[in-house]
Amino acid sequence: MSVVVYAPASIGNVSVGFDVLGAAVSPVDGTLLGDRVLVADGGSTPFSLSCAGSFVDKLPENHEENIVFHCYLVFTRELKKRDIAVRPVSMTLEKNMPIGSGLGSSACSIVAALDALNRFHDQPLDENALLALMGEMEAQISGSLHYDNVAPCYLGGLQLMVEDEGIISQQVPCFENWFWVMAYPGIKVPTAEARAILPAQYRRQDVINHGRHLAGFIHGCYSGQPKLAANMIKDVVAEPYREKLLPGFANARKYAKEAGALATGISGSGPTLFSITDDEAVAQRVAKWLSENYVQNEEGFVHVCRLDTNGSTVTGSEL
Numbered sequence: 001m002s003v004v005v006y007a008p009a010s011i012g013n014v015s016v017g018f019d020v021l022g023a024a025v026s027p028v029d030g031t032l033l034g035d036r037v038l039v040a041d042g043g044s045t046p047f048s049l050s051c052a053g054s055f056v057d058k059l060p061e062n063h064e065e066n067i068v069f070h071c072y073l074v075f076t077r078e079l080k081k082r083d084i085a086v087r088p089v090s091m092t093l094e095k096n097m098p099i100g101s102g103l104g105s106s107a108c109s110i111v112a113a114l115d116a117l118n119r120f121h122d123q124p125l126d127e128n129a130l131l132a133l134m135g136e137m138e139a140q141i142s143g144s145l146h147y148d149n150v151a152p153c154y155l156g157g158l159q160l161m162v163e164d165e166g167i168i169s170q171q172v173p174c175f176e177n178w179f180w181v182m183a184y185p186g187i188k189v190p191t192a193e194a195r196a197i198l199p200a201q202y203r204r205q206d207v208i209n210h211g212r213h214l215a216g217f218i219h220g221c222y223s224g225q226p227k228l229a230a231n232m233i234k235d236v237v238a239e240p241y242r243e244k245l246l247p248g249f250a251n252a253r254k255y256a257k258e259a260g261a262l263a264t265g266i267s268g269s270g271p272t273l274f275s276i277t278d279d280e281a282v283a284q285r286v287a288k289w290l291s292e293n294y295v296q297n298e299e300g301f302v303h304v305c306r307l308d309t310n311g312s313t314v315t316g317s318e319l
């Protein structure tokens, strides 16, 4: 028996909810924008890991530094705590996501690995316990606990981190007709570094505006007001400080607005940007412009996406 799990790209923060809001996305043309992990019977070897995929060269050379190995360690720790037998596993990571891209690349590997390990062991951990482990792994990589990539990647859709009453995250309704244009320029911005440049404290006016934007956005989503929700997508917490890490971002946002996009922001800690529109022609026009003007090298790409409401999914038993 073996299982392959696909975990999609995600937009941390969605501009308006630093560390507490995230969205999973998948390209409309069916491209797999996410990692896959295969877990198969390891036979007489307790654990082995091999890696493949278009971004395999960007992974740490030592497999013990790969987050998938650490996922195996924490998963088996949890099984041992519960007196559940750990099975020998042979794992393969298909690394399709660029690292340090703002697309939740590490979250893709973490979610695919832990979801696949759990399924291979007949789901001994419930959704919340698994999500808590995913957060632990993301914190190990970025230096602080935030669920805004792993939660949408695992559960799908637009997710709000409530982190109370034993609930980590809950889904918020969003607009099904929105296109999310994702543009990765091909350069690297490490999440830990993009967090380190943020202020430790904020002015009262910024706090008020942040609360107004996030509450207004969530209200717009629940009351079915797309224009209000899109107008609320403004970031006073991270974007003013991170913009300097993203060459051409201000220009790209200006173009997207003139072309008819509803809102544009930094995806996660960047350098990927996202731009929202409800008009496919606008999405294609913005995508073309970003390909020609925001992408900096051959590693960059642009995808027109929809919200991925599935989150991580089983794609079969072989890669």
Ligand SMILES: Nc1ncnc2c1ncn2[C@@H]1O[C@H](COP(=O)(O)OP(=O)(O)O)[C@@H](O)[C@H]1O
Binding pocket: 058, 059, 060, 065, 066, 067, 068, 093, 098, 099, 100, 101, 102, 103, 104, 105, 106, 107, 109, 141, 142, 189, 190, 191, 192, 268
């Ligand atoms: N499977 C993996 N996928 C992505 N990054 C990994 C993986 N294993 C280890 N890493 C390391 O974790 C760090 C991820 O960097 P980060 O900026 O947080 O990426 P992202 O924001 O794209 O998730 C890098 O130092 C990378 O070498």
Ligand SMILES: N[C@@H](CCOP(=O)(O)O)C(=O)O
Binding pocket: 010, 012, 013, 018, 019, 020, 101, 102, 103, 104, 105, 146, 148, 149, 191, 194, 195, 238, 267, 268, 269, 270
């Ligand atoms: N809330 C985090 C999100 C980081 O997302 P990533 O895709 O860049 O890892 C932050 O903004 O630091």
